[in-house]
Amino acid sequence: MKKPLILVTNDDGITAPGLRTLIAIAKEIGDVIVVAPDSPQSGMGHAITIDSTLYSKKVVIDKEKGAPSEYSCSGTPADCVKLALQVLLDRKPDICLSGINHGSNASINVIYSGTMSAAIEAGIEGIPAIGFSLCDYSWRANFEPASQLIKKIVLEALKNGIPKGTVLNVNIPKTDGVEPKGIKVCRQANANWKEQFDKRTSPTGREYFWLSGEFELLDEGEDTDIWAISNNYISIVPTQYDLTSYKAMAHFKNWRLNEH
Amino acid sequence: MKKPLILVTNDDGITAPGLRTLIAIAKEIGDVIVVAPDSPQSGMGHAITIDSTLYSKKVVIDKEKGAPSEYSCSGTPADCVKLALQVLLDRKPDICLSGINHGSNASINVIYSGTMSAAIEAGIEGIPAIGFSLCDYSWRANFEPASQLIKKIVLEALKNGIPKGTVLNVNIPKTDGVEPKGIKVCRQANANWKEQFDKRTSPTGREYFWLSGEFELLDEGEDTDIWAISNNYISIVPTQYDLTSYKAMAHFKNWRLNEH
Numbered sequence: 182m183k184k185p186l187i188l189v190t191n192d193d194g195i196t197a198p199g200l201r202t203l204i205a206i207a208k209e210i211g212d213v214i215v216v217a218p219d220s221p222q223s224g225m226g227h228a229i230t231i232d233s234t235l236y237s238k239k240v241v242i243d244k245e246k247g248a249p250s251e252y253s254c255s256g257t258p259a260d261c262v263k264l265a266l267q268v269l270l271d272r273k274p275d276i277c278l279s280g281i282n283h284g285s286n287a288s289i290n291v292i293y294s295g296t297m298s299a300a301i302e303a304g305i306e307g308i309p310a311i312g313f314s315l316c317d318y319s320w321r322a323n324f325e326p327a328s329q330l331i332k333k334i335v336l337e338a339l340k341n342g343i344p345k346g347t348v349l350n351v352n353i354p355k356t357d358g359v360e361p362k363g364i365k366v367c368r369q370a371n372a373n374w375k376e377q378f379d380k381r382t383s384p385t386g387r388e389y390f391w392l393s394g395e396f397e398l399l400d401e402g403e404d405t406d407i408w409a410i411s412n413n414y415i416s417i418v419p420t421q422y423d424l425t426s427y428k429a430m431a432h433f434k435n436w437r438l439n440e441h
Numbered sequence: 442m443k444k445p446l447i448l449v450t451n452d453d454g455i456t457a458p459g460l461r462t463l464i465a466i467a468k469e470i471g472d473v474i475v476v477a478p479d480s481p482q483s484g485m486g487h488a489i490t491i492d493s494t495l496y497s498k499k500v501v502i503d504k505e506k507g508a509p510s511e512y513s514c515s516g517t518p519a520d521c522v523k524l525a526l527q528v529l530l531d532r533k534p535d536i537c538l539s540g541i542n543h544g545s546n547a548s549i550n551v552i553y554s555g556t557m558s559a560a561i562e563a564g565i566e567g568i569p570a571i572g573f574s575l576c577d578y579s580w581r582a583n584f585e586p587a588s589q590l591i592k593k594i595v596l597e598a599l600k601n602g603i604p605k606g607t608v609l610n611v612n613i614p615k616t617d618g619v620e621p622k623g624i625k626v627c628r629q630a631n632a633n634w635k636e637q638f639d640k641r642t643s644p645t646g647r648e649y650f651w652l653s654g655e656f657e658l659l660d661e662g663e664d665t666d667i668w669a670i671s672n673n674y675i676s677i678v679p680t681q682y683d684l685t686s687y688k689a690m691a692h693f694k695n696w697r698l699n700e701h
Contacts, residue, residue, distance in 0.1 A: 226487030226519070227552050235638075235650040256652075259553075263652065267636045289565060291684055292487050293519075305549060305633045337696045344689040346631075364698040368685040371606075373565045376527045378495075390495040392516075392523065419693070421686035424551055425628040429604040429679035436597045438624040438677075 185211035185275035185339055188265055188303070192222040192258045192282065192295025195251065196242055199281035202324040203313060204248050206332050207278055210339070212249075214274070216265035219253035223284070227298040229263070230256045237264055258299035266306055276339060277303035280313030280351075281324055281331070287316070287352040287406040287416060288370040288398070297350055301422050304348035309338055311348065316410055317355040326356040330364060330415055343419075350418040354410045364415045370405035372398045445471035445535035445599055448525055448563070452482040452518045452542065452555025455511065456502055459541035462584040463573060464508050466592050467538055470599070472509075474534070476525040479513035483544070487558040489523070490516045497524055518559035526566055536599060537563035540573030540611075541584055541591070547576070547612040547666040547676060548630040548658070557610055561682050564608035569598055571608065576670055577615040586616040590624060590675055603679075610678040614670045624675045630665035632658045 187207045191200040195217040207213045216237075222228075236255040241247065252269055254261045262277065279299040286294040296312045303310035313331060315322050334351060343349060350369075354361050374394040382388055398407055406416035447467045451460040455477040467473045476497075482488075496515040501507060512529055514521045522537065539559040546554040556572045563570035573591060575582055594611060603609060610629075614621050634654040642648055658667055666676035 223491060226485070226489070226558060228485045228488045229553055230652060231483060234641075235652060236647070237650070260652065263636045264638065264650065268638050268640075268650070289682070292561065292565070292682055293489055301552065305552075333698065337698060341692070341696055344686065344692045347686045347689045350684075366690060366693040366696075366698075368687070368690075369683050371683070376523045378524065378528050380528070381494075387496070390497070390524065390528070392490055392495060392520065417693070417698075418684075419686040419689035420684045421689070422549070422552055422684070423629050423631070424610075424678075424680045424682070424684070426604065426607045426679040426681035427628070429607045429681070430626060432601070432604045433626040433677070433679070436601055436626075438593065438597060438626075
């Protein structure tokens with residue numbers, strides 16, 4: 182049987198330990214090609230580079246454990262996927278894996294996520310795609326205990342396919358050195374960020390802000406990604422990019438839009 | 442009756458003619474405050490600024506036709522909304538209007554749209570929000586013939602509310618000097634971009650790319666935003682930020698995720 186071709190990318194940049202872990206897992210499954218940003222792109226959402234030029238080069242980050250073909254790209258995660266599919270790869274990959282992100286992309290974080298934007302971009306192009314994130318922001322996070330479960334998810338996706346119009350948002354609880362209890366298919370928890378802006382003054386007297394905030398869960402369901410993660414399960418949210426709210430449609434019957 | 446407070450923003454930047462048109466329309470309805478990027482942010486998706494500082498200043502762009510309070514911000518459209526709500530406004534706005542974008546955000550473009558990311562950000566914070574886009578990329582596009590219909594949509598939204606978890610993605614056909622035929626509530630058309638990368642060489646011999654592409658409609662429905670626009674109607678797509686694909690859930694029953 183021909184080995185599957187696996188495109189690996191992320192948003193933390195091509196040297197990130199989470200990406201290196203995902204490459205190692207992917208190499209156990211198929212032929213791996215890496216196209217990832219040359220610098221961190223966290224919080225980039227689904228940004229694409231339309232007003233400036235893109236650079237890409239073949240790189241060797243880890244001769245032993247890396248993939249045979251790795252490219253760094255000056256753009257966003259979505260740019261990386263576009264460039265991979267149109268320019269760098271000579272055949273369509275069987276699956277695209279993005280991550281493993283250093284930090285959660287569960288719940289409303291999916292909206293801001295560069296990791297997930299790469300997966301969504303691949304999904305739009307008709308390629309089964311999964312974004313992986315570990316709920317641990319540390320650069321030295323311990324990804325190892327989750328490796329076998331990540332591999333299992335990728336193998337199941339290759340075997341069963343992923344429904345059209347859908348990509349997977351996988352979040353892994355902080356491991357603290359032990360394997361998560363299992364895997365749950367979930368819905369996206371309702372939540373938002375309570376923003377705080379840290380107001381400071383520069384040495385030259387100019388006022389500026391740092392964006393920060395606190396995650397605020399607005400959902401008590403036990404079928405959500407946040408519940409799963411809090412209970413030490415890996416969460417899988419099937420995530421769609423048709424953003425139409427079909428259930429909201431009825432509301433507009435009362436709007437007087439076309440009367441004069 | 443107290444006038445509604447209207448927050449106006451966009452992604453083309455605070456001097457963009459589309460924004461200035463939206464301010465003029467909003468001023469006919471309520472009290473207006475503008476917080477918009479100091480430079481164009483098109484294609485920024487739902488990016489937020491987490492690794493650098495944000496600057497904001499009070500500005501006067503158009504003394505006569507502008508709003509009494511206008512702020513430019515160094516960040517993305519989503520940053521502008523966060524900063525407005527947490528720092529610059531002293532009460533919650535009744536509605537947030539984003540745009541009018543110079544160019545379409547219909548169909549899959551919603552994913553890449555800075556205009557819509559501002560609206561979605563406001564929606565997440567519990568504020569009724571609408572993103573407006575004109576399907577004309579020209580800086581000198583003629584917004585005027587659509588003004589009365591835009592005003593009608595804003596008034597209906599203020600009167601009837603917008604369903605929770607939903608923001609409106611409004612796209613306006615290129616006017617060519619005449620008012621669109623009417624307004625239709627639609628679903629997001631299925632489409633993607635056939636990317637092309639224009640490969641060039643810099644004066645110093647370095648290879649680089651420009652991202653370009655062609656919009657490819659994969660949907661023949663007459664209930665889509667693309668159909669409406671093509672037939673000279675304004676499209677309204679109720680757009681949600683719970684990305685969970687509930688209909689895909691059943692698929693995962695066959696996955697062997699928790700067996701050993």
